[in-house]
Amino acid sequence: MPGPGFHGEGISRVVGRDASRQLVIDHPCQPDETLPVGSVCCAMHGAHPNVRPLLVPASAYRERLHHWCAVADVLRLSEDDCALLAPGAGLGEACDTWHAAGARLVVITLGGRGALASLDGVRVTVTAPPAVVVDTVGAGDSFTAGLLHRLADLGHLGGRLDELALEDVTDACSFAAQVATLTCSVPGANPPWADDLVIAGRR
Incomplete structure (x- = not known):
């Protein structure tokens, strides 16, 4: 991801899945059945449901979500996704x-x-830095990229998050929130460069 300056080594150690895109590619009305439950891999597995009910019924996601969770080390979703995937349930x-x-x-x-993060049931909430919002396109993807980048910096990619602690989750989510905030401060899906993050951290 050359824009934000995120190094490729860390990202290459992640197996990710954008559920909306895969559901549409595989079959517009059939959930994805290709994820290998129980596979042994040195990479961290991540799932992002990215619910798009105008493309795929929300029920299709709900039917397969348990399968994705069985494979994923990280489940990253939005508050709007939660309302569709777990209607009536609190976060x-x-x-x-x-x-x-x-x-x-x-x-x-x-x-x-x-953002709200829950590690094995222990939860923490991080706040987003104040920002003048110009365009929210790309904010979610920028958050995910920032989260993975920071987890890589902390030495947690390339494995199954066995040593991950809540302090590192808080750190990574705070960094990701900063990345997303800077993305929202400019027109278009234009994530920040590494230098932009350094400058923002000095303010």
Whole structure:
């Protein structure tokens, strides 16, 4: 990802899945059946449901979410995704359900309010830095990229997050929120360069 200056080594150690795109590619009405449950891999596995009900019924995501959680170390989704995937459930209750299905780390973005992270059921909320919002396109993807980048810096990619602690989750989510905030401060899906993050950190 040359724009933000995120190094390729860390990202190459991640197996990721954008569920909306895969559901549409595989079959517009059939959930993806290709994820290898129980596969042994040295990479961290991540899932991003990215619910798009105008393309794929929300029920298709709900039917397969337990399967994705069984494979994923990290489940990253938005507050809007949660409302469609776990209707009527609070965010904490939803996190516990997805932990029980197998996802160790659940991260829910909350727009301008920051993000909620749940590691094995222990939760932390990080706030988003104040920003003048120009364009929110790309904010979610920028958050995910920032999260993975910071986890790589902390030495947690390339494995299954066995040594991940809540302090590092807080650190990574705070960094990711900064990346997303800077993305929202400019027109278009234009994530920040590494120098932009350094400058923002000095303010």
